[in-house]
Amino acid sequence: MVKIEGDFKAVAESGSQDGETIALFNGRDLEGWHIYLKDSNADPKNVWKIQDGEIWCTGNPTGFLRTKEEYSDFKLVLEWRWPEKPGNSGVLLHMGGEGKIWPLCMEAQLMHKRAGDFVGMGYTFNENKAKKGGFISYTPHMSDPSEKELGGWNNYEITCKGDTIEATINGQLQNKATGVNISKGYIGLQSEGVPIMFRNIKLTPLK
Structure with a gap:
């Protein structure tokens, strides 16, 4: 397994106090994120790249990006798209435990x-x-798929408050989980088989 670390320097949009939105991805590099890959011989720079202010992930080998900081009670907004063909990935919330691929x-x-x-x-x-x-x-x-056609940018809005998580895709509420037994942890983005792109990853702490 490969692990790469960087110091976390969130970019504040209007200061750095609680309740103000911060950019988890600065648009230039992966500062503030760890990279975990299943294949210890793989070069992380060939799996996760930055181009034109966007994160490009090849999807191989399996692994994930993970924030250095833990979060609770927040609204996370990001965009993703499939540049070549549709596939599998995920946004990992309240991550904990050891740095394992799953x-x-x-x-x-x-x-x-x-x-x-x-x-x-x-x-x-x-x-x-x-x-x-x-x-x-x-x-x-809970609703019909609200994803864009292949190649289009999708908007994901995920709200984690107490023991409740809600997920909205392109303005359509798609899921709500209550009684979640863990309410704090890291945030991750998966590499899982096919190329995927991310951009505009922003977090707003909720009071």
Whole structure:
């Protein structure tokens, strides 16, 4: 496994006090993020790249970006798109535990036509449709898919407040989980098979 670290310097849009939006991605480099890859021989710079103010991920090998800082009670907004073909990825919330490829987290899915699904890895929530007591918890998105056509930029708005998580895609509420048993952790972006791009990753602390 490869791990690359950088000092976290969030870019404040209007100061740095709680309640003010910060840019988790500065548009220039991956300062403030760790890179984890399953293949220890892979060059991280060939997997995660910055071009024209956007994060390009090749999707291979499997792994993720992860913030250095932990967060709770926030609204996370980001954009993503599939530049070549639709595939699988996810936004990892409340990440914890060891730096494993499949970490403890709540995943807000980005998989094509399943964006908005919630997958709890080691976490539980009231709306779980998976087998009780298992490692994986799951609930599907609640509305028809609201993703753009291939190549279009999608907007993800994820609100984490207390034990509740809501996910909205392109203005359409797609999921809500309550009773989530963990409410704080790192934020991650997955590398999982096909190229994906991210931009405008911003977080607003909620009071």
